[in-house]
Amino acid sequence: MLCSDSGVKEVNKKRPVHAEHEFRSIGFPIRLNFYMTTHTTAAPFFVATLGIACFAVMDAVMKGLAIELGAYNAMLWRTGCGVLIVTFLYLLKRPAWPPWATIRLHFWRGVVISATAFLFFWGLIYVPLAEAISLTFIAPLVALYLAAVLLGERVDSKAILASIIGLCGAVVVVAGKLSGEYDEDVGKGIGAILVSAILYAYNLILQRRQALIAKPVEVVFFKPLPFL
Numbered sequence: 001m002l003c004s005d006s007g008v009k010e011v012n013k014k015r016p017v018h019a020e021h022e023f024r025s026i027g028f029p030i031r032l033n034f035y036m037t038t039h040t041t042a043a044p045f046f047v048a049t050l051g052i053a054c055f056a057v058m059d060a061v062m063k064g065l066a067i068e069l070g071a072y073n074a075m076l077w078r079t080g081c082g083v084l085i086v087t088f089l090y091l092l093k094r095p096a097w098p099p100w101a102t103i104r105l106h107f108w109r110g111v112v113i114s115a116t117a118f119l120f121f122w123g124l125i126y127v128p129l130a131e132a133i134s135l136t137f138i139a140p141l142v143a144l145y146l147a148a149v150l151l152g153e154r155v156d157s158k159a160i161l162a163s164i165i166g167l168c169g170a171v172v173v174v175a176g177k178l179s180g181e182y183d184e185d186v187g188k189g190i191g192a193i194l195v196s197a198i199l200y201a202y203n204l205i206l207q208r209r210q211a212l213i214a215k216p217v218e219v220v221f222f223k224p225l226p227f228l
Contacts, residue, residue, distance in 0.1 A: 059124070063125075137197075
């Protein structure tokens with residue numbers, strides 16, 4: 001976990017604990033002020049699970065669109081529709097304009113996630129969806145160590161074990177595809193998806209930072225702008 005400033009004392013586990021953190025790596029000096037409680041894990045877990053389910057449905061839809069329209073055109077339509085929806089929500093909320101350091105973080109993550117999505121959807125053209133998702137299981141392993149290095153978070157041994165199991169699954173998929181004769185395009189698709197998974201892990205680190213300093217509607221509003 002990130003270390004809090006001195007002088008902060010825990011009065012009651014049910015009461016919020018104020019903490020200030022400062023990230024300075026990769027050029028984003030942002031000072032954070034947020035509240036943490038010990039009884040807020042259920043709701044975020046449910047929301048994250050729902051988000052993953054929506055993400056899986058999107059992958060299936062985008063695979064079909066990428067085959068029909070091409071990866072870039074499918075991404076363009078997806079991003080354009082998303083911008084219309086998110087812009088409406090952003091203007092409806094009318095939040096205060098974020099500081100320049102926060103905007104830099106938003107745009108940098110937008111660049112990373114755009115490259116991540118394009119490589120993944122391009123790889124889906126040549127690799128079956130189930131196998132493509134299996135290949136992305138290396139992302140948690142990469143994210144664990146990036147979180148430890150960039151965020152200073154402690155890595156639990158169980159989390160390491162689970163990520164290694166995911167990595168083994170990805171190795172099995174790649175070995176099965178590359179054994180014997182295989183289409184050259186399949187190899188390119190596997191490579192694109194693996195690079196996408198690594199970028200996605202880095203994206204999670206940036207997303208974690210955004211979640212601590214900005215509201216969801218602001219984060220989503222800025223995400224597609226670099227692609228456009």
